[in-house]
Amino acid sequence: MEKNNYRPQKSPGGSISGKSGRTEEKSMAAKNIDWANLGFGYMKTDYRYVSNYKNGSWDQGALTTDDQILLNECACVFQYAQTCFEGLKAYTTEDGHIVTFRPDLNGERMENSAKRLEMPVFPKERFVEAVTKVVEANADYVPPFGSGATLYIRPYMFGSDPVIGVKPASEYQFRTFCTPVGPYFKGGAKPITIRVCDFDRAAPHGTGHVKAGLNYAMSLHAIVDAHQQGYDENMYLDAATRTNVEETGGANFIFVTKDNTVVTPKSDSILPSITRRSILYVAEHYLGLKAEEREVPFEEVKEFAEAGLCGTAAVISPIGKIVDHGNEICLPSGMEKMGPVTQKLYDTLTGIQMGRIEAPQGWIHVIR
Secondary structure, three states, X not given: OOOOOOOOOEEHHHEEOOOOOOOOOOXXXXXXXXXXXXXXXXXXXXXXXXXXEEOOEEOOOEEEOOOOOOOOOOEHHHHHOOEEEOOEEEEEOOOOOEEEEOHHHHHHHHHHHHHHOOOOOOOHHHHHXXXXXXXXXXXXHOOOOOOOOEEEEEEEEEEOOEOOOOOOOOOEEXXXXXXXXXXXXXXXXXXXXXXXXXXXXXXXXXXXXXXXXXXXXXXXXXXXXXXXXXXXXXXXXXXXXXXXXXXXXXXXXEEEOOOOOEEEEOOOOOOOOHHHHHHHHHXXXXXXXXXXXXXXXXXXXXXXXXEEEXXXXXXXXXXXXXXXXXXXXXXXXXXXXOOHHHHHHHHHHHHHHOOOOOOOOOOEEXXX
């Protein structure tokens, strides 16, 4: 790819203006980071993107070096949790390009979250542009191919002006930052043990299908309690009947039947995971497997051969055991490693993301 030598000018307040969004020209050598021992946590990088909504429209937005946010004590986000977010990653591929995976779907999902929360839509085209600028400006923080690490990208939006009556804000801020993270599982993904949770994750016709911060806040008590009881995660059932499998606090389920059909739960209160949708496509079009998105009665779980959680952070976390109030359901795939079908799904999807396997049209967004 042709190198972009555009040099934007620095403006007051540490922001960067210019259509490219590139930082000053550098050697682009990676930062002095111990990639092999990088944890899954926050590390401040050089630039982030900010755009403000006021008087009915978004401003043009810009990169900035300032990582601090100054808000009024009565800002709507503090009072009524009017906020939503996304999460995606940038990778260094085998041929040396820096790419992101299906960012247009993250932008589309954030549009839907904003609509449900009575927030102004930040257009998905601008979303992808913001992600591109942030990754490009922080290219030195993108881990090298083969390190197991990635650059995690967090776009988010919140109501920023003072609101004391229960109503939507009139001013908003959209921001995107990034941070290098190590592999979610050090030493490989070992099967986890989950429990059937007595708490409800989302109500019918509620906000379970959008990526609202409030959904994650209400799941914190349940996950802390699960950890204290010796479990890795929760399995939430549908709140209306408590008979169908839904998801965990932050990931979708995938199951594999004994005849190698890949199954994911379908519900209006499940977050439409981009990883899950990609896995279903990979199963059908790359591995020749039957793939189904349908209601999954909890009573069926004991009949599955393999199970896992899927999401941006870990891609797939294999499940070895599900505990329903003392009754253990041990998956035939066991507690030592991923089941064979789950492993093929994981290897194929990560191969696509890292450039080892040819991707479907539009899945890979090349940044550099």
